[in-house]
Amino acid sequence: MSETTILNKKDMVTAKSSVSVLFAGDSGDGMQLTGTQFANTVAVYGSDLNTFPNFPSEIRPPAGTISGVSGFQLQFGTAGVYTPGAKFDVMIAMNAAALKANLKNLHHGGIIIADTDGFDARNLTLSGYGEANNPLEDGTLKDYTVFSIPVISLTRKALADTGLSTKFIDRCKNMFVLGVLYWLYSLPIETTIETLQTKFRNKQDIADANIKAVQAGYNFGDETEMFSQHGRFSVAPADKKPGVYRRVTGNEASAIGLAAAAKKAGLELFLGSYPITPASEILQTLAGMKKFGVKTFQAEDEIAGVLTSIGAAYAGALAATNTSGPGLALKSEGLGLAVILEIPLVIINVMRGGPSTGLPTKPEQSDLLMAMYGRHGDAPMPVIAAKSPVDCFYAAYEAAKIAVEYMTPVLCLTDGYLALSSEPMLVPSPDALASITPVFSPARKADDPAYLPYKRDERGVRQWAIPGTPGLEHRIGGLEKHHETGNVSHDPENHALMTKMRAEKVARVAEIVPDLTIDNGPEKGDLLVLGWGSTYGAIKKAVEQALDGGCSVAHAHLRYINPFPKNLREIMGNYKKVLIPENNCGQLLSLIRDKFLCEPVGFSKVQGLPFNEMEIEAKITDILKEL
Amino acid sequence: MTDTLAQLTAKDFTSHQEPKWCPGCGDFAVLQQLKNAMADLGLKTEEVVVVSGIGCSSRLPYYIATYGVHGIHGRAMAMASGIKTARPELSVWVGTGDGDALSIGGNHYIHTVRRNLDLNVILFNNEIYGLTKGQYSPTSKVGLRTVTSPNGVVDHPINTVALTLGAGGTFVARVMDRDGKFMRDIFKRAAEHKGTSVVEIYQNCPIFNDGAFDAFSSKERKADTTIYLEQGKPLVFGLDNRKGIRLDGFTPVMVNLDDASVSQDDLWVHDEKDFIKANILSRFFDDPDTMQNALPRPFGIFYVEDRITYEDALTAQIDSAQERGEGTFEELLTGSSTWTIS
Ligand code: SF4
Numbered sequence: 016m017s018e019t020t021i022l023n024k025k026d027m028v029t030a031k032s033s034v035s036v037l038f039a040g041d042s043g044d045g046m047q048l049t050g051t052q053f054a055n056t057v058a059v060y061g062s063d064l065n066t067f068p069n070f071p072s073e074i075r076p077p078a079g080t081i082s083g084v085s086g087f088q089l090q091f092g093t094a095g096v097y098t099p100g101a102k103f104d105v106m107i108a109m110n111a112a113a114l115k116a117n118l119k120n121l122h123h124g125g126i127i128i129a130d131t132d133g134f135d136a137r138n139l140t141l142s143g144y145g146e147a148n149n150p151l152e153d154g155t156l157k158d159y160t161v162f163s164i165p166v167i168s169l170t171r172k173a174l175a176d177t178g179l180s181t182k183f184i185d186r187c188k189n190m191f192v193l194g195v196l197y198w199l200y201s202l203p204i205e206t207t208i209e210t211l212q213t214k215f216r217n218k219q220d221i222a223d224a225n226i227k228a229v230q231a232g233y234n235f236g237d238e239t240e241m242f243s244q245h246g247r248f249s250v251a252p253a254d255k256k257p258g259v260y261r262r263v264t265g266n267e268a269s270a271i272g273l274a275a276a277a278k279k280a281g282l283e284l285f286l287g288s289y290p291i292t293p294a295s296e297i298l299q300t301l302a303g304m305k306k307f308g309v310k311t312f313q314a315e316d317e318i319a320g321v322l323t324s325i326g327a328a329y330a331g332a333l334a335a336t337n338t339s340g341p342g343l344a345l346k347s348e349g350l351g352l353a354v355i356l357e358i359p360l361v362i363i364n365v366m367r368g369g370p371s372t373g374l375p376t377k378p379e380q381s382d383l384l385m386a387m388y389g390r391h392g393d394a395p396m397p398v399i400a401a402k403s404p405v406d407c408f409y410a411a412y413e414a415a416k417i418a419v420e421y422m423t424p425v426l427c428l429t430d431g432y433l434a435l436s437s438e439p440m441l442v443p444s445p446d447a448l449a450s451i452t453p454v455f456s457p458a459r460k461a462d463d464p465a466y467l468p469y470k471r472d473e474r475g476v477r478q479w480a481i482p483g484t485p486g487l488e489h490r491i492g493g494l495e496k497h498h499e500t501g502n503v504s505h506d507p508e509n510h511a512l513m514t515k516m517r518a519e520k521v522a523r524v525a526e527i528v529p530d531l532t533i534d535n536g537p538e539k540g541d542l543l544v545l546g547w548g549s550t551y552g553a554i555k556k557a558v559e560q561a562l563d564g565g566c567s568v569a570h571a572h573l574r575y576i577n578p579f580p581k582n583l584r585e586i587m588g589n590y591k592k593v594l595i596p597e598n599n600c601g602q603l604l605s606l607i608r609d610k611f612l613c614e615p616v617g618f619s620k621v622q623g624l625p626f627n628e629m630e631i632e633a634k635i636t637d638i639l640k641e642l
Numbered sequence: 643m644t645d646t647l648a649q650l651t652a653k654d655f656t657s658h659q660e661p662k663w664c665p666g667c668g669d670f671a672v673l674q675q676l677k678n679a680m681a682d683l684g685l686k687t688e689e690v691v692v693v694s695g696i697g698c699s700s701r702l703p704y705y706i707a708t709y710g711v712h713g714i715h716g717r718a719m720a721m722a723s724g725i726k727t728a729r730p731e732l733s734v735w736v737g738t739g740d741g742d743a744l745s746i747g748g749n750h751y752i753h754t755v756r757r758n759l760d761l762n763v764i765l766f767n768n769e770i771y772g773l774t775k776g777q778y779s780p781t782s783k784v785g786l787r788t789v790t791s792p793n794g795v796v797d798h799p800i801n802t803v804a805l806t807l808g809a810g811g812t813f814v815a816r817v818m819d820r821d822g823k824f825m826r827d828i829f830k831r832a833a834e835h836k837g838t839s840v841v842e843i844y845q846n847c848p849i850f851n852d853g854a855f856d857a858f859s860s861k862e863r864k865a866d867t868t869i870y871l872e873q874g875k876p877l878v879f880g881l882d883n884r885k886g887i888r889l890d891g892f893t894p895v896m897v898n899l900d901d902a903s904v905s906q907d908d909l910w911v912h913d914e915k916d917f918i919k920a921n922i923l924s925r926f927f928d929d930p931d932t933m934q935n936a937l938p939r940p941f942g943i944f945y946v947e948d949r950i951t952y953e954d955a956l957t958a959q960i961d962s963a964q965e966r967g968e969g970t971f972e973e974l975l976t977g978s979s980t981w982t983i984s
Pocket of ligand 1: 662663664666667668669698699768772773846847848849850
């Protein structure tokens with residue numbers, strides 16, 4: 016973080032490596048759209064980027080109150096942006112409630128850009144500050160840098176000659192704020208202008224008014240004396256791999272990953288699904304992908320979601336179902352059927368706080384043991400986890416590959432944090448994606464020997480025999496079946512054999528699981544931080560900082576939880592201690608202990624909130640002190 | 643396996659597995675007529691999928707030499723919906739029972755019926771749980787004594803036909819296991835109907851609920867207790883068809899054709915396209931064992947409606963989305979909004 020001082024204070028520009036920004040306002044204020052505009056600008060500018068929306072849990076909460084505050088958080092920077100940021104450097108507070116709700120997460124000394132028009136008597140009362148206690152004026156914010164701007168008034172002034180109604184002009188206030196921010200962070204306004212022009216293609220007056228508001232905000236930054244004390248900031252673009260990028264949330268990435276897998280495999284994608292927070296966007300995204308031949312089936316319940324998918328898989332589609340914890344519980348009987356039928360199926364479970372309805376809008380990693388064991392009978396299936404929004408694409412894709420190539424259901428875990436966070440994704444070329452090769456049983460003639468639907472190849476995998484193929488007519492079901500003919504069998508030896516073969520097949524997936532690698536840090540040392548899923552960003556940052564501080568610590572992150580990578584034991588053995596941070600009460604910890612009979616240190620956080628890097632770094636320091 | 647030239651016979655639809663139903667079970671007759679109907683329809687074994695849930699009748703797929711999946715309890719309709727949506731060209735049949743379809747699978751049942759996928763649903767109603775050894779089912783009559791209702795059932799039973807019409811069914815029929823030829827013809831009509839066809843079968847379970855339908859099947863009582871619906875024909879029943887049904891407003895009235903004041907022309911003429919009348923017919927649900935002057939129980943096709951199937955509507959949407967060609971793999975990966983870093 017070098018500082019460049021130029022003589023004229025107004026033109027002083029401080030370079031920063033990364034900045035975390037929160038847009039906060041009333042849920043009617045359009046904070047998500049404003050934040051998205053800003054995100055698009057920094058993305059096109061070439062920054063690393065990670066965004067996270069924070070909606071109120073009610074659909075239409077009372078305006079002006081704390082429960083009505085909607086936030087959009089993002090971090091952009093030159094390097095090292097893995098999370099939306101544990102705390103923000105800058106907060107845009109469109110009203111008093113937005114300030115009150117979020118102040119605790121603003122860095123000490125951070126910047127507040129407040130719309131003074133949202134701090135009138137009414138807003139102060141509704142926010143709980145009280146009419147007489149305006150925090151912008153009473154010294155509450157003395158530890159922060161506060162820029163109080165009468166945004167509504169200035170927007171009205173700037174758009175006075177447009178002839179538009181006041182109601183409409185007021186809606187442009189966010190664009191004014193964006194303009195101010197672009198000035199403050201030395202960012203171009205062109206991306207937003209282009210977006211507005213495209214968005215309001217058929218409403219030129221609206222496009223013009225919004226563009227005018229952005230420009231007015233930018234000019235305000237230039238002209239006002241307000242910033243002369245501090246100057247502006249700049250964040251250099253990241254050194255990103257050249258190519259075409261798109262911005263995706265985890266849920267969008269999961270959806271695209273499934274659709275891409277279907278294309279690669281030459282199969283039709285079928286998604287049977289029932290709406291559930293925070294997984295519904297996967298269904299929504301795929302429902303809008305009919306152009307690519309995707310079929311979505313909004314089922315009557317979670318059970319039908321998985322059963323329609325099992326039907327589609329039996330019929331030869333790449334079938335998937337998506338859900339969150341409560342839905343996974345309902346699907347568990349169906350998953351057992353998929354296990355015994357040995358058909359390909361992808362289940363994407365977007366974890367949220369539990370048990371029961373729990374914290375529907377908050378992330379947690381507490382479905383891991385259910386994913387591993389939550390079925391009656393011995394019913395193992397591969398379990399994999401995504402570590403970032405973009406990684407949801409690759410996790411879904413890999414889940415589909417394993418499902419199709421091993422004829423098994425595969426559980427792919429993401430969570431509410433990844434689901435809604437977004438980051439730039441380098442668009443891969445179709446050729447760069449791993450092959451997915453379904454093996455269909457070919458048609459047979461009348462004098463061919465009898466068809467054996469459960470005959471396996473050397474990996475223990477049966478072939479996919481789909482209806483419509485002459486000569487393969489066969490009857491299978493949830494009853495235990497003979498190990499070759501698939502006919503119902505209650506034979507004790509056969510059941511033991513089939514149980515063993517189903518388990519071995521899943522275990523053999525380890526043959527294609529890449530070795531676990533050290534993400535960061537020394538190959539041998541004092542401490543290994545072993546993570547899985549959405550803790551990736553926070554662990555990555557924490558380990559980076561601990562390494563900077565001279566600690567002997569490394570980070571490895573598990574994609575495959577069942578089966579584990581073959582070298583996991585060896586990797587863990589290279590460190591004196593292993594730390595496993597998880598947003599649950601120690602579920603991976605149990606799995607590792609059980610499998611390797613070792614004693615890693617667990618670190619739980621179950622507050623419906625992701626870890627932040629400070630917490631993990633502090634834990635690393637504590638453990639190293641005791642070594 | 644199918645020889646494409648020759649029309650198959652019921653034998654070609656017979657699998658190598660011996661049915662494991664109890665001797666005398668009504669399921670045998672249904673299986674036979676189903677195979678007959680499939681052969682009559684000129685179906686090929688490889689294009690047929692028989693899907694079932696759990697229960698005695700859900701063993702059905704094992705005994706038919708087509709593709710078959712025996713799923714889990716109550717979920718046959720959902721599984722069949724997935725198969726049909728993925729592969730609309732397949733001929734998909736569902737074998738299910740009163741417990742499977744109407745109790746544990748009740749939700750899937752009503753939603754599948756309303757979506758109108760082109761499925762043929764054979765609903766074996768024996769008014770009992772057979773496979774679990776004799777507990778009462780959602781269609782058991784009030785008062786029936788079973789192992790779980792030693793003092794008699796207190797639940798009000800489901801009227802399958804009324805439920806199916808209420809759920810938006812587009813083909814609703816009822817038959818009896820003993821009516822071989824009649825059942826075979828109705829199976830064929832069900833298969834030819836494009837949409838979800840429900841055929842409820844009164845199926846005797848000689849082990850746990852023997853005689854549940856004797857009131858409708860016994861030689862002595864049949865004439866007075868049943869009425870066979872025929873398209874465009876008046877509703878007549880009784881010995882030598884000397885009784886009939888007349889509609890007085892919305893109220894069905896039993897009349898005697900021997901009565902001089904009543905003529906054939908006054909009778910209700912069955913029209914399977916008439917939704918209101920089908921609903922009234924579905925309410926002919928009196929129990930002749932406990933009621934005097936019970937309305938006769940109708941058998942045959944209650945209602946048929948032409949309505950677009952789920953899979954056709956979905957396919958039409960996909961076709962229209964692909965009017966200018968199917969999206970390419972590159973487009974799928976790229977999406978609509980991108981930027982380039984060079
Ligand atoms: S228990 Fe009843 S329904 Fe089941 S097979 Fe035996 S006779 Fe048939």
